[in-house]
Amino acid sequence: MRTVYNFASGPAMLPRAVMEQAQAEFLDWRGTGMSVMEISHRGREFQSIVDQSIADLRALLGVGPDYDVLFVQGGATGQFSMVPLNLCPGGEPAAYVHTGHWSGKAMENGARHCEVRVAASSAATNFSTIPPRESWQVDPGAAYLFYTANETIGGVEFHDMPAGSGPPLVSDMTSNFLSRPVDVSRFGIIFAGAQKNFGPAGLVVVIIRKDLIGRARSTVPLLYDYASYSGHNSLLNTPATFSWYVAALSFAWIRRQGGVEVMEENARRRSGRLYRAIDAGDFYSNSVPAQFRSRMNVPFTLKDPALDKEFLQEARAAGLEALAGHRTVGGMRASLYNGMPDAGVDALVDFMGDFARRRG
Numbered sequence: 001m002r003t004v005y006n007f008a009s010g011p012a013m014l015p016r017a018v019m020e021q022a023q024a025e026f027l028d029w030r031g032t033g034m035s036v037m038e039i040s041h042r043g044r045e046f047q048s049i050v051d052q053s054i055a056d057l058r059a060l061l062g063v064g065p066d067y068d069v070l071f072v073q074g075g076a077t078g079q080f081s082m083v084p085l086n087l088c089p090g091g092e093p094a095a096y097v098h099t100g101h102w103s104g105k106a107m108e109n110g111a112r113h114c115e116v117r118v119a120a121s122s123a124a125t126n127f128s129t130i131p132p133r134e135s136w137q138v139d140p141g142a143a144y145l146f147y148t149a150n151e152t153i154g155g156v157e158f159h160d161m162p163a164g165s166g167p168p169l170v171s172d173m174t175s176n177f178l179s180r181p182v183d184v185s186r187f188g189i190i191f192a193g194a195q196k197n198f199g200p201a202g203l204v205v206v207i208i209r210k211d212l213i214g215r216a217r218s219t220v221p222l223l224y225d226y227a228s229y230s231g232h233n234s235l236l237n238t239p240a241t242f243s244w245y246v247a248a249l250s251f252a253w254i255r256r257q258g259g260v261e262v263m264e265e266n267a268r269r270r271s272g273r274l275y276r277a278i279d280a281g282d283f284y285s286n287s288v289p290a291q292f293r294s295r296m297n298v299p300f301t302l303k304d305p306a307l308d309k310e311f312l313q314e315a316r317a318a319g320l321e322a323l324a325g326h327r328t329v330g331g332m333r334a335s336l337y338n339g340m341p342d343a344g345v346d347a348l349v350d351f352m353g354d355f356a357r358r359r360g
């Protein structure tokens with residue numbers, strides 16, 4: 001098999017060991033003679049996956065007993081509605097920090113169920129920065145304060161959690177979940193779609209403080225009420241069983257690697273290497289100031305955009321896939337989630353150096 005490094009922003013590359021284990025167990029899950037995707041979600045076998053995955057995730061992030069870990073469907077986009085549907089039963093105000101595309105989507109979806117109040121925005125810098133915490137105007141009556149921990153398209157990441165007290169903090173960690181330690185006790189809700197850092201699409205993990213469960217109005221569909229999941233061990237209806245199983249393999253793999261601290265070291269080392277290559281000359285550039293740069297998604301442009309197509313074609317031929325930037329911004333983007341090995345970044349940096357020498 002040809003070695004390919006896949007820099008897609010999600011669905012994205014998973015750790016090879018996880019893929020190999022899924023492959024080895026594909027037809028016969030631990031001696032049952034059945035594939036994990038063929039067994040009942042209500043059976044003893046699948047329950048062991050549910051229990052182990054929750055225990056591993058709790059251990060990885062130090063999730064305390066006052067939090068529930070839920071597995072839901074509907075993508076991270078579903079959470080943009082579930083959060084206000086559950087926390088703003090009467091359409092109350094909610095505060096949002098607008099730092100780019102995904103926080104914008106959260107606001108757009110949220111506005112259908114709550115009164116969106118923008119606490120801060122980095123629109124003036126074309127969403128290449130994070131407004132300083134002191135400048136945020138958080139309505140003290142807001143039901144929650146929402147921010148996007150990593151803007152996948154803009155390549156802007158919060159490197160510290162926002163300080164201060166106030167409304168419960170809600171964070172979309174879809175594109176940097178499990179890539180660093182997080183003090184869960186300071187959050188009301190953390191959610192993350194699986195398809196970047198820990199699994200296939202079709203699954204979202206929600207870590208929610210228990211006192212925030214049970215606030216939805218009775219008109220909210222049961223499927224969108226956190227209480228339905230909390231009360232049924234996330235088995236309200238048939239979950240995305242195969243995605244959940246692969247997520248469970250990923251959690252176990254991260255634990256074997258040494259936990260989220262090791263994922264953080266990896267992310268820092270890999271992204272640092274790529275940013276150094278971008279900054280080394282004037283052929284490539286990234287417009288995000290160093291303190292806001294994402295370790296997960298590295299957007300960059302070529303000095304001469306007329307070379308973009310050639311760059312992408314040659315990269316593909318060299319086994320470096322999915323480097324095109326998001327359709328709304330163009331340019332390039334390399335996503336470096338937990339599944340990306342150092343060798344992938346090395347290969348990309350070597351290719352970029354070679355391309356710049358030939359075409360610069």
Ligand SMILES: Cc1ncc(COP(=O)(O)O)c(C=O)c1O
Binds near residue numbers: 075078150173
């Ligand atoms: C930060 C962030 N939030 C939300 C989403 C939307 O995720 P989904 O497609 O699972 O709804 C994405 C997808 O890329 C994302 O990067």
